[in-house]
Amino acid sequence: MAYDTQTVREIIDKVRAEDRSSLTAPEGRLVCEAYGITTPGEGLAGSADEAVRLAAGMGGPVVMKIVSPDILHKTEAGGVRVDVHGDDAVRTAYTEIVENARAYSADAAIDGVQVQQMLSGGQEVIIGATTDPTFGKVVVFGLGGILVEVLKDVTFRLAPVDDATAGTMLSDIAAAEVLRGARGAEPVDAAALAGMIRRVSDLITDFPEVRELDLNPVFARPDGASAADVRILLETERVPEPVRYTDEEILATMTRMMQPRSVAVIGASAEQGKIGNSVMRNLVDGGFAGEIHPVNPKADEILGRTAYPSVADIPGEVDVAVFAVPAKFVVASVAEVGRKGIPAAVLIPSGFAETGNADLQQELVDTAREHGVRLLGPNIYGYYSTHQDLCATFCTPYDVKGGVALTSQSGGIGMAILGYARTTGMGVSAIVGLGNKSDIDEDDLLTYFESDDNTSCIAMHLEDLKDGRAFVETARRVTATKPVVVLKAGRTEMGARAAGSHTGALAGDDKIYDDILRQAGVVRAPGLNEMLDYSRGLPVLPTPKGENVVIITGAGGSGVLLSDAVVDNGLSLMEIPPDLDESFRAFIPPFGAAGNPIDITGGEPPSTYEATIRLGLEDPRIHALILGYWHTIVTPPMVFAELTARVVAEARAQGIDKPVVASLAGDTEVEEASEHLFRNGVVAYPYTTERPVAVLGAKYRWARSAGLV
C-alpha cells in the first residue's frame, strides 16, 4: 500500500515540536488523506465563483462557513449555511455570509468562505484505534449513535489487520444486519469500510506514537464511506518495550524445566508439614526417575538423597531448582542458581508483590535476569509434568497421564484442577502454577506445549496477560494445531476489581479480551466448570470435518433441550436430506420423528440405538452426533453405553472419526454409563443436556478458528 508516510511524519514531528498531544482538525484531515482515508471534500473560496466551482466539484449539498481569525462565533455572525444546493444557492450564500460577517464586525479580516461537502444519509459508524495497556494497538468498529454509546455494540481487533480480518468486524457487532441493508435499505459498501479500518490499522502500526484515533462519525453509503470527523492523540510518554525471548530461547529453557534430568530442591526438609518436605516427598513418591538433589545447609540426607549446603555443591548439571525457602532468602539463592548455570527457578514461596512487596519482586526479577535464570512464580503451588512422573509441588502427586496441559494464575484454581482431574481421571500432561508471573508466563508455556508431543490441548486460567500481544501471536500459531482454552477471570467489572485487589494487575476491558482472544483462535471458557469440562472433553473428541450436527434421542424431551443447547453453542442442526430421512425412518417406529432431532422414541431396544448411531456415523454428510439416551428397562444404561462405545470403535477402526457426545437421562446407573462412554471416546454426562453440547461447541469453535471445519 503506497501511503504518504512522509507527510504524516512531518505533521507528527511538528505537533511534537509544538509540545501538543493532539492534532488539529486540518492536521487530522491531512493524515487521513496521506493514508487514503476518505474525508469530505473541502476548500476555501475567496470569491462566489470559486465557491460555486468548489461545490460543483464535490457534488451534492455543501456546508459553507465564514473563515476569519476575528470571528469566533460564526453562527452568531450569520456566517454559516448548511444544506446548500446548486450553483445559485451557493452564490447567494457566499454573498450573504460575507455581508453578514461584515455587518457583524466591520473590521474583521475575512479569509474567505470554507465550502465543505455535506455528508448525510448513509449509516453512521465509528472506526477507531486505541492503545490498550495489555494488547497495544487495537482497532475498533461499531455503529454510531446510541448503539455504541448505550449498548456498547463495538468490536475490537489487534492491529495490524488485513482486509479480511477488518471485514469480520462488520459482521461481528449485534446490529450487523443494519449494514447488510435492514428495513429495505441498500447495503453499505463493506469493502470501503473494511478498507478504512485497514488503513487506520496501518497508520497506527506505522506510527506507534499515535495513541488514539477516532473517525466519528464515518458515513457509510452503498457506494463508499467518508470520515466526517477525525481526532488523533499522540503518546505523551514512552511505553517500555516488554522483555521478549526468541522461541528457541524459550523452548530451550522450558524443555529443561518441564523435562528435567536433574532437580534441586532449595529448602528441602526432612520435617513433616514443611513445604520443603512435601515437595521432596512428592518428587520421590511421584516416581521421578531423574536426579533429586535436596539443598539444605543443616542436613546430610533427606528422604534417602544426599543433601547439599548450596546448589553450588551439587555435582553435575541441574535443570531446574524448586524453591521452598522463605521469601527473604529467595533473591540470594536465585543468584546462586544462576551461577550454577541452572536455567529455571520454580518459586513456591509467597511474600512478594501479592503481599505488597513489589520491590522485593523487582529485585528478584533483576537478579534473575542478570544471572540468566527464568522464574516460574513466585507464589505458586509448583508444577506437575506427568509424563516425566514429576510432581514438583507441595500438593499431592498426580499420575494420570494424558493430553491436556493446564496452567493457573491462582493456587486455588490449581487445586480445583487437581481435584477435578483426580475425580474424573482426566489425563494430564502438565499442571503449572503461574502465580505472580514475575517472568515466565502463558506464552512461554504455550510455546513449550506446542512442541510437546504429549500435549494435545492446553487450558489456562488467567486474570491478566503481562504482554497480550506476545500471547496472541503465540496463541495464533499454537491454535492452528492444538486447542487452547482460556478461563479469563475478572470478566465483569466487579470481577476485574477483585482481580485488582488480588494481584494488582490492571485488567483490560473485557470486551477487548473477548474479541482479541477469539481473533487468536482461543476458546474462551465462561467459568471454571466449563474450563474443566473442555479440558477433559476436547482431547477425547475427534475434530469435526463439517458443520452438520445430528441429534439422535430416545427421549423427545431431551431432544428439545439438546436443540436449545445446539443453538446456545453456535452449532447447526443438519437439514436431513430426504434419502437420509428415509434411511433413519427404516429403523424407528412410525410415530417416531425423523428430521433432526431424530426421535427414536422411548422403549426402543438396543438394536434401534445401534442402527441409528451406526447410520449417523457412516453417512458422510453427517459430521457430528449428539446422543440423547433415556433410561428404560429395554435398553439399560450400561447396555446403551457398551453398544455405543462398540459402534464408535468399529467406525473409528474403519477410519470414520466423528465427534460423538451423549446426554444420559435416567436413574443413577447413567453415571457409570457416562464414565464408560467417556473412557471410550464419547463425551458423556448424566442429568444434563447442556454440558456435552457445550464441549462439542468448544471443539467446533477451535476447529473453525484453525480452519479445519
Next chain:
Amino acid sequence: MAYDTQTVREIIDKVRAEDRSSLTAPEGRLVCEAYGITTPGEGLAGSADEAVRLAAGMGGPVVMKIVSPDILHKTEAGGVRVDVHGDDAVRTAYTEIVENARAYSADAAIDGVQVQQMLSGGQEVIIGATTDPTFGKVVVFGLGGILVEVLKDVTFRLAPVDDATAGTMLSDIAAAEVLRGARGAEPVDAAALAGMIRRVSDLITDFPEVRELDLNPVFARPDGASAADVRILLETERVPEPVRYTDEEILATMTRMMQPRSVAVIGASAEQGKIGNSVMRNLVDGGFAGEIHPVNPKADEILGRTAYPSVADIPGEVDVAVFAVPAKFVVASVAEVGRKGIPAAVLIPSGFAETGNADLQQELVDTAREHGVRLLGPNIYGYYSTHQDLCATFCTPYDVKGGVALTSQSGGIGMAILGYARTTGMGVSAIVGLGNKSDIDEDDLLTYFESDDNTSCIAMHLEDLKDGRAFVETARRVTATKPVVVLKAGRTEMGARAAGSHTGALAGDDKIYDDILRQAGVVRAPGLNEMLDYSRGLPVLPTPKGENVVIITGAGGSGVLLSDAVVDNGLSLMEIPPDLDESFRAFIPPFGAAGNPIDITGGEPPSTYEATIRLGLEDPRIHALILGYWHTIVTPPMVFAELTARVVAEARAQGIDKPVVASLAGDTEVEEASEHLFRNGVVAYPYTTERPVAVLGAKYRWARSAGLV
C-alpha cells in the same frame, strides 16, 4: 378510569358490520382518543384563517396537506408542506398549497388543507398489544427504529397491566438508558409512556376482539408522548375459551390424587417385566400404607392383594386409578372409573397424541369430562408422592422425603430428575409426569403444591403451556410464598421446532415466555442442570432479607471468579463500610485484602475462616455470604466444612438466618466436604465458582419477585 367505551363499541361494530378486519386511520384515532391515548392534533382547514387558528392551537410546527378526492399524488401536486412554523408561514403555505393544487388540476374538488401537528424530536418508541396463542392479550414496548427491528429489543407483559407494571417495561429493554436521557438528553416522560401502555392494555382487555394494536411510532418527549400512527386489527374468528376449574375443585381432586387412601391399578400384572407389574411392585415396595387394588379380569390376586375384574367391583371408595393397559382399552376404562366415582386417572399408557392418535386422545378427554374424571397424562412414567410413600410409577421407588415438588412434561427428564435426586439425596415431596397434558397441567399441580405443607419449592419442566394465562395467574399467587422454578424447553427456534415434532405443541415466542414468566414471579432455569441445582438448593437456603452480598475467600483467584458469578447472576457485592472493613481486617493478615471480596489469603488456620464467617453472619448489614474455600494442610476440607456448618448452625440458633453458599477448590476431599455442607444448610459445590452463586441468584430472583427482599 373513565373511558369512552361507547364510541369504541360503535366503531368496532361498524367495522364488523362492514366485514372489515382492520380499522382505518381515522377510526384508529377515534379509538385512541376514547381511551385517552394522545395522538397528534389534526384538523381540516377550509381557509387560511382557519389553518392559522388550527396550527396555533397545536403549538409548534405543523404539516399541511391538500385534501382532495381528485389528487392522489399530493407531493407531486405541490400539495404538501412540512415543518411549517408560525402564523405567517401557515397562511402562506395554505395559499400556496391551494394554488399549486389548482395549477396541477384545474377541476379538482378541493375539500381544504389538513393541518397536523408535526411530531419530531423526542425519542421514537413502539407501544403495542397482541394476542398470543399461549398467553392471550399481551402488551409490548420497545424503542423504535433498528433497535426493535434488528435487535428485537422489546419487552412483553400479560395484560392487563397497572401503571407500575407498565413502568417496569421502560427499564426492561437493553437500551433503557436512552429513555433516562443518554448523551446529555433530557429524560422522556416515563409516566406518560407508562400511562399509554396501561391505556392500550385497558383497551384490549375491555375489547378482546381487538387482536392487534400498534402505536408506531410514539414520540416520547420530556413533557408527554404522542402516538403518531395507529394500526388496529380485529379478531376474525372466535377463540375458544379454555376449560377451567375453580381452585376448590382442583384442590379436591388433586388432594385425593396426591394423598390417596385407596389406589386402583388398572392392568395390574403378576408378570415381571410388564408395566402393570412394575407399578404394583413399586406401590407395595414403596411402603404405601393405603389400600392397593389390582384390577385384572384374569387374576385373583397380585402381589398378595385381591385382584378385581373391574374397578366397579372394588369395595369402598377409591381415590385414584393408575392405568397400565394398552391405549385402546383406556377410554372404556376411564368411563368405568368415572362411574365408580374415582376423581383421577393416572394414564401411563402411550399411543395417543404423541404417536399421531389425536382423535383417540380427544375421545379420551371427552369421555373423562363426561364422567367427571380428571386425567394425568397420558404417556407418562406415573408419579411419586413421597410423604405418602406413594410410588405409582414403572420406575424405581424413591423415598427421600423433602420439600421440593418436581414435574416434567417429558419422561426422559423425569428419569433425569429421579437419578439426580437419588445421587444427591435431594429431599422431594413429589415427582409427577405430565406427558401429553390432555387434562391436568401445571396450574392444577401448582394449586395443589401451594396448599401442600410438605412442599416448599416447586420445579417444573415444560415445553408448552396449555393455558398460559391460567398458569400465570396461579403462579403469581403461589410465588408469593413458594419459589417456582421453570425449565421451559424449546427456548430457541430450533428447540421449539423439536418441541413441535415431539408433542405437536405450538411453542410461543420465547421472549414472550421469558418476560411473562418473570412477571409471574417464576425463576426460569436456563437448562436441565440448573433446574436440578435450583431444586436441590432453594429449599436449603433461607430467604435473604436484603441485597448486600459478601464474598469471603481463602483463594484470591476464587474471589475474582466468584465476583464474575455475582454479576452474572444479578447480585450486588456490598460496599463494605469502613467500620466493618476494620472489623474484618482484625482477623486477616495485613496483606490480605478486605473490601469485597474479603481475601483472607491462603494458608490461614480454621480460626480465620471461623472468625470472618461469624462476623459476616452477625453483622446485620450483610444479607448473604459466598464462601470461597481453598484446600490447604492448615485448614483441610472437612475441617472447613465442619466449622462452617457449626458457625451457621449457631447463628441460626440465635435467629440469624442468612443464605450461605460455598465454592470449594481443592483435591477430591472437597467433594465430601461439599456434601457435608449441603446437608447442613450451606449450598456447596466442588470445582466450580459458578453453581453455588447461580443457586443464590435464583433464591434472590424469587425473593425479589415475592417482595421479600
